[in-house]
Amino acid sequence: MKKPTPNESNAFNAFVERFDSFSEGEGPLEGLTFAAKDCLDLAGRAPGCGLPSDADLPAPASDAAIIRMLQAAGAHLLGMTQMTALAYEPSGTNAALGRPVNPLNSAYVCGGSSSGSAVAVAAGAVDFAIGTDTGGSVRIPAHCCGISAWKPSFGLIPVEGVMPLAPSLDVVGFLAPEAADFVPLIPVLIPSGAREMRFRSIAFALDVAAEAPHAAEALESVLKAARHTGFTCHDTEALPLIRDCDPPVMTLMQGEAYRAHAARIASGSLDPVMAKRLGKGAEVSESDLAAARAALTALSGETLDAVFGPDDILLLPVMPCETPRVALCDPGSPEFSARALYALSAFTRFANGLGLPVVTLATGKDSHEMPIGLQLVARPGRDADLIRAAATIERALDLPTLRPLIRRAMS
Secondary structure (H helix, E strand, O other): OOOOEEEOOOHHHOEEEEEEOOOOOOOOOOOOEEEEEOOEOEOOEOOOOOOOHHHOOOOOOOOOHHHHHHHHOOOEEEEEEOOOHHHOOOOOOOOOOOOOOOOOOOOEOOOOOOHHHHHHHHOOOOOEEEEEEOOOOOHHHHHHHOOEEEEOOOOOOOOOOEOOOOOOOOEEEEEEOOHHHHHHHHHHHOOOOOOOOOOOEEEEEHHHHHOOHHHHHHHHHHHHHHHHOOOEEEEEOOHHHHHHHHHHHHHHHHHHHHHHHHHHHHHOOOOHHHHHHHHHHHHOOHHHHHHHHHHHHHHHHHHHHHHOOOOEEEEEEOOOOOOOEHHHHOOOOOOOOHHHHHHOOOOOHHHHHHOOOEEEEEEEEOOOOOEEEEEEEOOOOOHHHHHHHHHHHHHHOOOOOOHHHHHHHHO
16 A cells, blocks of 8 residues: 655645545545544654644554544545544634634634544545544534434444543544435445435424524424324433433543643643643542443433333434524633633533444534534444434425535635
């Protein structure tokens, strides 16, 4: 295999480095292009991890496992994408490297932490992209950029060669223009995956929807499409589960992130805002971490069963709010709101805590003509079924495409 050749083209600041197409593999993904978040290893190239170029990270000897899998199936790696520092910020803001620009409207955040991967897909630079997701980091940018995300079940995709943030929560995730674009990945990444969609019931999180009035029409459109394709739909309550998951998830995220990156904090090389954010985990003890894991294990039993069953798909919004303006999420802006930043992942973190697979759909526009993302959530190990179900519902949706908006933005 040839070494990648740098390519300087970089619309919307999506890439930290672009390559000329260099993979010569053949297979089921032949002809498809992808980008990878810059916290994945590429042999001989030090990952940037969203840090300044003088961070002096070591160059790995081999590619990340997921990159090897995709290239072996014939996909072409076109570049490494921007990300927030250490994948620990949900809006896309990066004080050192600048933020990728949302192709739909530059005044609004693109979402993070897999910011560049989402922008590269939304701008049409690649067919799909690799991200990571510890608390919503592929789903939030998919919502903001009007594309789809797949957060796999915990442990399904190997994390070898991927920078850790919180290993109890981390997954490798994917972004693509539509949910149907994940279907070709099934035989490559889930060899035992179902060939047919077997879900037939939607559990609609009515109480969560009440907290997100901006998504009401989008949710109704998905329910209508689901019924049209043969799903039965019933209401459920998911807010108690989401809220009960949050304390142990935050304990794990803060405690494990601090342990993963304590040396960088001690070196003084991090941006002060990031150092403070990571430093919150210093007070989390090993017993706190053990208690958090036990709490999430308990919630994954009868409490989860009461929300949606093994053969249900849970439907809820990605975010409790519309896509925010850049200034609202920029700590350097007088308009900055820590509460607004925290809210971006309010409806996504629970899925990481419980190891649940999620596929998001871009399903309409908010009051500022920005896209709205919805989550379809299943039980662990049902990824292939979930992808096919999402694609089935997506085909039945009567929604205007966002691609013309992106093309106008690029012209």
